[in-house]
Amino acid sequence: MESLEDGLEERRRYVRIRDALAQRIAGGEWRAHDKLPSVRQLAAQYEVNRLTAYKACRLLQTDGWIYAKEKSGYYVSGDEPAPESAAAPPDAPEGLRVSGRLRNEMFDIQGIPVAYQFSQALIDPNLLPNLYMSEYVKRVFDLYPKLIGTYATAQGDEELREALAGRMSADMRDDLRRDDLLITTGAQQAIDLISRTFLRSRDAILIERPTYSAAIAIFRHQGVRMLPVDIRPDGYDLAQVEALMRVHRPRLFYMNPTFHNPTGYTVPTAQRKRLVELAERYRCLLVEDDAFREMYFEEPPPPPLFAYDTEGWVVYLRSYSKYVAPGLRICAVAGHRTAIAPLVTAKSLADNGTPLVNQKIFLHYLLSERMRQHVEKLRTALQIRRDIMEEELCATGWQWTTPRGGLNLWLRTNEDLEVEALLRESLRQSLSFVPGAICDPFGGSASHIRLSYAFANESLVREGVRRLAAIARTI
């Protein structure tokens, strides 16, 4: 536990300095290729030790704001790529060197076993059709006796792609063919492949603030410059989006416009159409992550942006297995061949194909009547848990917008509540949640938390939120 606490404390310090420096750069205090004050001077300015100032600079460097010249210092990045070399860190260990900023904070928190699990945006395994699935598995092995001995192709099983293309054609676009699809091991692998295929370090990209923390970690490891697009209950500020596209020419915009993680917000139809136009105009690939489409509570969400794409500027990620068989890890990536062809090659390098076993099992369940029934029941179960969570949260005085789908509540806590202290004490009392800062690529959202109502059962949701509210009162 101690290393997590220490890490959060320290992170708070250097993230604050990073943010301050980023604002000064954005505000024009220094221009491209101007030298920044030395780490020693920055430490003095912000009244921290040099290691903390150094870490703030490293963060800025990783995000592409600045670059380092050996034995000289840090300089503000221009639009052209800058040299990759970094000033030697004061605490560089001898021996094996890890490249890039390899960190996955969500993974650190979710790795801690707790009784009240509100940090994992996963469906409670008790809500999944486990027994039915086992039957399907046995049937699949009777159907394909050599399944276990057969490699998949890199692009994915033809039968599965055919079935998914048919389903997607019915739902959103009538022109989809199986060759327009790539099967990946979960949506996260799809994001990772896209990042590696279309991005170079220091490229600019757009990313929602807040967003899916694993995506932040993936893009940060790639060393790109992330530019924030705020998401609100009514969608984006399209003037902001267009200005960012015009000025920074971002390579892509990673978005989750339907029952957005972590906020639950949904971007309205008019914005969807306009975004596709902007993408074409500014040649910015829209990466539309659509993991929660079927998890709606009142009415189905608007069609995906992908439905309006005619020129191939949307890549669509549909994690189909999330709410039926998460253990199988099946995601479909759909797009124009200019995007899919290089992604298939990247997939062939990354793992040469998602295991065929998983694809065949999923295929047979996907085509079943039980699948449809299961999804309907699941919606009801999740809605009940959401309602219970909201009911109990009334005692806290925190603020939120009721999500109409998805797995999470995004809460604005009271101003004076120290979210890190709340997490520390919650973990001690066997309860976990996601601090907003982890979902914010720019170290903001410090007064927010994400609670998932999908993993814990009804009574655990009720007791857990009561416990959380009680902890909040004591700190």
Next chain:
Amino acid sequence: MESLEDGLEERRRYVRIRDALAQRIAGGEWRAHDKLPSVRQLAAQYEVNRLTAYKACRLLQTDGWIYAKEKSGYYVSGDEPAPESAAAPPDAPEGLRVSGRLRNEMFDIQGIPVAYQFSQALIDPNLLPNLYMSEYVKRVFDLYPKLIGTYATAQGDEELREALAGRMSADMRDDLRRDDLLITTGAQQAIDLISRTFLRSRDAILIERPTYSAAIAIFRHQGVRMLPVDIRPDGYDLAQVEALMRVHRPRLFYMNPTFHNPTGYTVPTAQRKRLVELAERYRCLLVEDDAFREMYFEEPPPPPLFAYDTEGWVVYLRSYSKYVAPGLRICAVAGHRTAIAPLVTAKSLADNGTPLVNQKIFLHYLLSERMRQHVEKLRTALQIRRDIMEEELCATGWQWTTPRGGLNLWLRTNEDLEVEALLRESLRQSLSFVPGAICDPFGGSASHIRLSYAFANESLVREGVRRLAAIARTI
């Protein structure tokens, strides 16, 4: 078919120029940061068109020999990182840009369906225990009814890691614990994770010549500078290895020292011990890919290098599923925590864990008596196929060293045989093999081919080699 032929033709031209230029650089004709002749001048020197000369330069750049300055030209790389920017290619397409050198040539050839399949180094599915496996699968689903609804951890299932650590401890090192292991989706993913975790573009690495083509593609995509270590029937030239380590300080040495792919050679014990000492001394991580250890024909191979590693400079990749259940894609990565910990984080970013279903199915088969029996039978079956292939190859006059394990024969063809023409005609006659150049990171091995005897059955091996020999006589 046409695009493959054209690609091979063109590749031959620019690879030849790349090799010639690399030799001139290595020979000292130009020094670090000297400007190369312009693409126009090179095209004139080598009597090719400018696009071909340009592609040769791009290859040199990708391999780290040279770097580009915008609107100026190409310069010879120094030891320090060089700017990443490249001269705009003359044929750059408008629109979506793919980063790095994304190419997987083996994938292009193996994607073509043929009757005589000698290009895939895979076990014939008919030799695998498919029906038994299906029974295990059903049992596993009875044992873990919620399996399909459960995510794996990023590091891999504890029960499986425990079992593998026990087995590895018995086989090679008595100090292995489950925390020293990471489960990946096949060895290829392990290589990819290692490349992304420990390498930056333009780092130097050592790689065998010839080697596993997917590894070449992975390292090339990462943009590292590959330095060749020749592998011969009696192992490496250790004086060459030490000189390369001393001069270039490579970050890692990717090796496959046991029943090496593609040659089948095995590095002797004395060299194994000495290599571990060199790795420690020069702080060069040895990445030991050990996919074929159990596929021996006469006697078991010497212990892996990993058995002699005390300081944590060997990462050991053991693709356990290859010859029992390739459809499951299970590889174990073993190493010191300084290597395993960042690899687990990289895995958490790449796909957040190999599907649990696959790990549990494999675990239960691994622990069975049938597994041991299966491996013994498989050895016999493969040895018979190897013998048939060798028998039929006598008619060709080609040369090879009889492999004592593994799945492949590495053949030196007659000098005047154009291997690309042989492949072209073979594919037309429904037979595929791997041209040696694809296994050579330096465009050499042009008079070699790799034939796998593991995928086609006995009669197909016999007929196929006869057909290949007949084709060779006609061209």
